[in-house]
Amino acid sequence: MAVTLRGRLATSQFGAMEAKSSRELQARNYLEKHRIMELLTYLTSALLFSRPEKPREYLISILEQLRTAKVSGMAFPFFMDNSNITAMFQMLDSSNKGSISFIQYKEALKTLGLCTADEVLKDDGHGITCEKFMLEVNKKTQEICGKTKGKDSESYRSAAELLLLH
Amino acid sequence: MDATTAPHRIPPEMPQYGEANHVFELMQNMLEQLLIQQPKDPITFMIEHLQRDNDYVPKIVILGPPASGKTTIAMWLGKHLNSNLLSVESLIAKEYSSLAASARTHYQKFQTLPNMLLVRLLQERLREEDCVRRGWILDGIPETREQALLIQTLGVSPRHVIVLSAPDTVLIERNLGKRIDPQTGEIYHTTFDWPPESEIQNRLIVPAGISEGETARRLLEYHRNIVRILPSYPKIVKVITADQPCVDVFYQALTYVQTIHRSNAPFTPRVLLCGPVGSGKSRQAALLAQKYGLVNVCCGQLLKEAMADKSKYGEMIQPFFEKETAVPSYVIMKVLKQRLDQQDCVERGWVLHDFPRDRDQACLMDSMGYKPNRVFFLNVPYDSIIERLTLRRTDPVTGERYHLMYKPPPTMEIQARLLQNPKDSEEQIRLRMEQFYRNSAELHEFYGQAITLNGDQDPYTVFEYIESGIINPLPKKVP
Numbered sequence: 259m260a261v262t263l264r265g266r267l268a269t270s271q272f273g274a275m276e277a278k279s280s281r282e283l284q285a286r287n288y289l290e291k292h293r294i295m296e297l298l299t300y301l302t303s304a305l306l307f308s309r310p311e312k313p314r315e316y317l318i319s320i321l322e323q324l325r326t327a328k329v330s331g332m333a334f335p336f337f338m339d340n341s342n343i344t345a346m347f348q349m350l351d352s353s354n355k356g357s358i359s360f361i362q363y364k365e366a367l368k369t370l371g372l373c374t375a376d377e378v379l380k381d382d383g384h385g386i387t388c389e390k391f392m393l394e395v396n397k398k399t400q401e402i403c404g405k406t407k408g409k410d411s412e413s414y415r416s417a418a419e420l421l422l423l424h
Numbered sequence: 425m426d427a428t429t430a431p432h433r434i435p436p437e438m439p440q441y442g443e444a445n446h447v448f449e450l451m452q453n454m455l456e457q458l459l460i461q462q463p464k465d466p467i468t469f470m471i472e473h474l475q476r477d478n479d480y481v482p483k484i485v486i487l488g489p490p491a492s493g494k495t496t497i498a499m500w501l502g503k504h505l506n507s508n509l510l511s512v513e514s515l516i517a518k519e520y521s522s523l524a525a526s527a528r529t530h531y532q533k534f535q536t537l538p539n540m541l542l543v544r545l546l547q548e549r550l551r552e553e554d555c556v557r558r559g560w561i562l563d564g565i566p567e568t569r570e571q572a573l574l575i576q577t578l579g580v581s582p583r584h585v586i587v588l589s590a591p592d593t594v595l596i597e598r599n600l601g602k603r604i605d606p607q608t609g610e611i612y613h614t615t616f617d618w619p620p621e622s623e624i625q626n627r628l629i630v631p632a633g634i635s636e637g638e639t640a641r642r643l644l645e646y647h648r649n650i651v652r653i654l655p656s657y658p659k660i661v662k663v664i665t666a667d668q669p670c671v672d673v674f675y676q677a678l679t680y681v682q683t684i685h686r687s688n689a690p691f692t693p694r695v696l697l698c699g700p701v702g703s704g705k706s707r708q709a710a711l712l713a714q715k716y717g718l719v720n721v722c723c724g725q726l727l728k729e730a731m732a733d734k735s736k737y738g739e740m741i742q743p744f745f746e747k748e749t750a751v752p753s754y755v756i757m758k759v760l761k762q763r764l765d766q767q768d769c770v771e772r773g774w775v776l777h778d779f780p781r782d783r784d785q786a787c788l789m790d791s792m793g794y795k796p797n798r799v800f801f802l803n804v805p806y807d808s809i810i811e812r813l814t815l816r817r818t819d820p821v822t823g824e825r826y827h828l829m830y831k832p833p834p835t836m837e838i839q840a841r842l843l844q845n846p847k848d849s850e851e852q853i854r855l856r857m858e859q860f861y862r863n864s865a866e867l868h869e870f871y872g873q874a875i876t877l878n879g880d881q882d883p884y885t886v887f888e889y890i891e892s893g894i895i896n897p898l899p900k901k902v903p
Binding site for chain 2: 284289292294297300302305306309313314317321322323324325328385
């Protein structure tokens, strides 16, 4: 539902307008800059997953956690923990070889938002095992969390990507 | 093959929770406010927005020609909904505002306000705490298209727009009888709305500008402007004729203001049709399944299929069918559960009829997690049911089904050999109907938000009512 939700929110806001007026561009830039759509997708997914009795209070508590984490650099409450990383590895390694190819590894890191498309990663030719995968994901997560001690939207943006289950 | 490309099996609790708590509308409202205000710190803004919880406060605009009763209706609505009433006069009369003071001087000199000033005044007023918390009702604003566009640019958009309309002659005549109470500001009329207390009668004054010529001039200007204001509010306008008693206009306005507009939320219909035998449930279910792709789940059919398949449930059901007693609820529930859990029911939604028949079955279904989101009760009077059912005939040779009144057989030869199903005899029908009506009160109580329809009409008319019941959001209970 979160995917349809996001699609419908996007189309209902921007309809079928061909001419891009400056206000619309301004609004789109605002959404891009603060990654609003991703944040809303995360909130909706969390809400549907936990199904609390009082949705507003729950949303407020998540947002406050985000706010304090952004300011103080504490660990985020995010979806992926170690069991999720193992599950993801197993999904990628469908033939149960025990290791995934370098291209798969890079794509997985991109999906998790832990590396950009242009970053160059070492390819040691042996394939990536589960332990190495988990290690790398955790290491990169710590790196990015460390960067969020700043209050600018750049670091917040990359940290927010960790929360997203694409 | 990558496991992630397989179709997702979303547990049905998720969409049910989303529908019940209006998650989509919540997110949509938040996104709208974010885009309009574009705050520097979105997270703090979102927290404040959620805490305010003012998505459903009244945001009403009332427009209409002079003497149509706008102010009266606006005042009554304001009192009833406990909301704030804003008009040009009330905006100008505001204290502690430099904008209002400059507006007053301008108004005294020219009798009108420049658009920008009025709109800024409005914006200032709408930002105050009480308007944010309790909503607002605009009486006669916007007056022109420029004002409407300016208001829109500032991000103020009403949810309901009421336009009062009446023929000009009625209005001119009505305006001649207008009287105002200087103390309370309420408007009375010499013929239609005369105050009962004599002390109010004594202090009523005649307002300025109600002569025929004056009213005609204002009407002309109104007609010129209203045509260009209405296109700004395409889907939320309702025109109410003001040429009827005030109370009627008020009730129509109140009902409209309390309806929720259709939203874009994803919606999987889970429809339950209830009604006595012969009320047309199977017919409507078939129509719904055909038009909307819902899965038609008829309980009787399911049980017969289970028996024919000789599945394990079929064997459990067989003895009950042979003895012609009712199958126990838990067995029916098991068969139903198996059908409703299948992927096509979860994805496309279902139409259920012929179950539950009483409160215990309804509770059982509810506890297993199958909650319909639309329930319809079809009411048909006894005589119509008798007419519909006792005239059914089947042709034993071709298997074709006829009805002596609605679908008569084409030739006398066929008519001669038609047979009637013994279950369609009047006695049997009466028994089944009584059984239904014994339990119907409990079912009505259990399904609080059910919609009752008159089933005694042409099937396509009933179908249209059912459609509108499904498509429109359920009416909110008045607090």
